Amino acid sequence: MRHAYTVEQVRSAESELMAKLPDGTLMQRAATGLAVAIGNFLGGTYGARVVLLIGSGDNGGDALYAGARLARRGAHVTAILLSPKAHEPGIAALRSAGGRSVTSAGDISGEIYDDIVSELAGADVVVDGIVGIGGRPGLRPDALAAVRVAEQYGVPIVAVDTPSGVDVDSGETPEPHVNAALTVTFGTHKICHLVDPAASACGPVHLVDIGLDLPPALVQSLQAADVRALYPVPHGESDKYSRGVVGLMVGSTEYPGAAVIATAGALGGPVGMVRYVGPDAVAAAVREAHPEVVGAGRVQAWTIGSGLGEELDVPRIRELLDADEPVVLDADGLKALDDSGDHVDVLATPHAGELARLLGVDRSTVEAERLKHARMAAERYDVTVLLKGATTVIASPDGEVRVNTNATPWLATAGAGDVLAGLCGSLLAAGLTPLDAAALGAYLHASAATLASANGPITATTVAQSLPEATRRLIT
Ligand SMILES: NC(=O)C1=CN([C@@H]2O[C@H](COP(=O)(O)OP(=O)(O)OC[C@H]3O[C@@H](n4cnc5c(N)ncnc54)[C@H](OP(=O)(O)O)[C@@H]3O)[C@@H](O)[C@H]2O)[C@@H](O)CC1
Ligand SMILES: [K+]
Numbered sequence: 001m002r003h004a005y006t007v008e009q010v011r012s013a014e015s016e017l018m019a020k021l022p023d024g025t026l027m028q029r030a031a032t033g034l035a036v037a038i039g040n041f042l043g044g045t046y047g048a049r050v051v052l053l054i055g056s057g058d059n060g061g062d063a064l065y066a067g068a069r070l071a072r073r074g075a076h077v078t079a080i081l082l083s084p085k086a087h088e089p090g091i092a093a094l095r096s097a098g099g100r101s102v103t104s105a106g107d108i109s110g111e112i113y114d115d116i117v118s119e120l121a122g123a124d125v126v127v128d129g130i131v132g133i134g135g136r137p138g139l140r141p142d143a144l145a146a147v148r149v150a151e152q153y154g155v156p157i158v159a160v161d162t163p164s165g166v167d168v169d170s171g172e173t174p175e176p177h178v179n180a181a182l183t184v185t186f187g188t189h190k191i192c193h194l195v196d197p198a199a200s201a202c203g204p205v206h207l208v209d210i211g212l213d214l215p216p217a218l219v220q221s222l223q224a225a226d227v228r229a230l231y232p233v234p235h236g237e238s239d240k241y242s243r244g245v246v247g248l249m250v251g252s253t254e255y256p257g258a259a260v261i262a263t264a265g266a267l268g269g270p271v272g273m274v275r276y277v278g279p280d281a282v283a284a285a286v287r288e289a290h291p292e293v294v295g296a297g298r299v300q301a302w303t304i305g306s307g308l309g310e311e312l313d314v315p316r317i318r319e320l321l322d323a324d325e326p327v328v329l330d331a332d333g334l335k336a337l338d339d340s341g342d343h344v345d346v347l348a349t350p351h352a353g354e355l356a357r358l359l360g361v362d363r364s365t366v367e368a369e370r371l372k373h374a375r376m377a378a379e380r381y382d383v384t385v386l387l388k389g390a391t392t393v394i395a396s397p398d399g400e401v402r403v404n405t406n407a408t409p410w411l412a413t414a415g416a417g418d419v420l421a422g423l424c425g426s427l428l429a430a431g432l433t434p435l436d437a438a439a440l441g442a443y444l445h446a447s448a449a450t451l452a453s454a455n456g457p458i459t460a461t462t463v464a465q466s467l468p469e470a471t472r473r474l475i476t
Contacts, residue, residue: 128158
């Protein structure tokens with residue numbers, strides 16, 4: 001499991017550890033890991049041109065000490081000091097290792113000297129030591145100007161701890177920020193590393209262990225080993241009923257494809273049987289594509305809503321929401337959700353637009369503040385919310401959060417959500433909690449897409465067809 005903590009939690013773990021260690025130990029650990037990661041990123045340090053952007057705090061200190069290590073290994077390192085308060089011992093260390101430092105114009109106009117522009121333009125890598133966990137969102141004018149020069153010349157930026165300018169605790173990016181090619185973080189992941197839009201600004205995130213001791217986090221992200229541990233693998237005594245039976249109330253005469261695709265998603269999950277309930281013509285299409293599917297009967301969970309269109313039977317859906325079996329509520333089915341009553345067995349799977357409707361806000365507001373709105377809806381409707389997107393945010397009514405980050409951009413294709421809804425229903429029917437079903441479903445869905453895509457186009461059908469192989473690779 002990957003854990004993400006708030007700044008306050010990180011600071012308290014850091015101060016506990018710092019109290020037991022000689023001064024500066026943690027920063028040296030961070031800087032050593034950072035220097036190694038930058039060296040690996042560059043594919044060698046000798047002769048490399050490295051420019052450090054240095055702000056007023058310890059984030060700049062990390063960058064300066066890492067710069068000193070790189071300079072000792074033959075890199076040409078220049079630190080651009082964006083603040084008169086830049087870390088003095090770090091500057092001294094860099095200079096004694098053969099690096100140099102220059103001050104930016106430092107004025108609020110955002111003007112930077114020409115020699116700084118050419119330094120940045122000619123760099124192999126720019127290291128963002130502007131701010132870390134002590135920063136507020138946004139970049140000051142000279143920092144912004146320097147970052148823009150690096151972007152303009154296509155120089156990759158390695159962010160120290162966090163890409164400067166993002167909101168570390170929410171993953172929001174209300175102001176200009178660094179877009180990193182790599183982020184090297186220390187001790188633990190922070191929320192901005194896992195939650196979009198900030199997560200997308202991090203690039204790959206490399207974690208350097210500095211020895212922090214932290215309790216389990218509220219925000220977690222499943223890894224392959226967790227998938228293996230959670231997946232309901234059948235055993236010798238299992239039969240098709242005990243493995244779970246999922247019922248699908250999806251698709252319509254207007255959207256029969258949604259039924260076929262959601263069914264494929266459910267069949268690609270762990271259940272022993274899939275039941276389809278819907279218009280005769282759609283049921284016929286489902287059985288033609290998937291002859292193993294049967295009709296109405298007892299189920300352990302439902303997937304309801306994908307592609308129901310106008311054929312939405314709100315009273316019937318509410319009956320099922322109030323019944324004992326857990327429900328995945330997707331797409332049009334979300335219109336049946338009300339904020340009265342106990343829905344802790346419900347997993348709602350909206351995209352940003354659907355979540356916006358549920359909360360009465362704009363889609364762009366949800367996109368900008370994904371974690372906040374997923375949590376808000378989970379609390380208001382007393383359901384687990386899986387907010388779809390490049391990174392999936394899952395929030396349970398009791399405040400737990402899971403984030404899924406392994407998707408491929410090729411997964412943004414029609415019907416992909418139907419596959420996910422069917423798969424999550426299958427996982428619920430096999431006995432997982434809504435939170436685990438959502439987290440495991442999102443992970444497997446993304447893994448199947450990555451496998452099917454191999455960096456090329458995919459369809460929802462090929463994603464569903466890849467579920468068994470993607471699952472096999474993860475659990476064996
Ligand atoms: N603690 C530890 O054990 C370890 C910590 N480590 C490292 O320390 C980092 C945290 O260091 P930190 O606390 O000094 O904060 P940090 O983010 O460098 O700067 C904050 C200062 O910047 C300013 N500022 C604010 N917003 C701004 C903006 N948008 N744009 C520009 N400037 C802005 C503001 O100061 P001001 O200029 O306003 O006076 C504020 O005080 C952490 O991320 C990790 O890298 C590692 O070494 C491992 C051990
Ligand atoms: K930074």
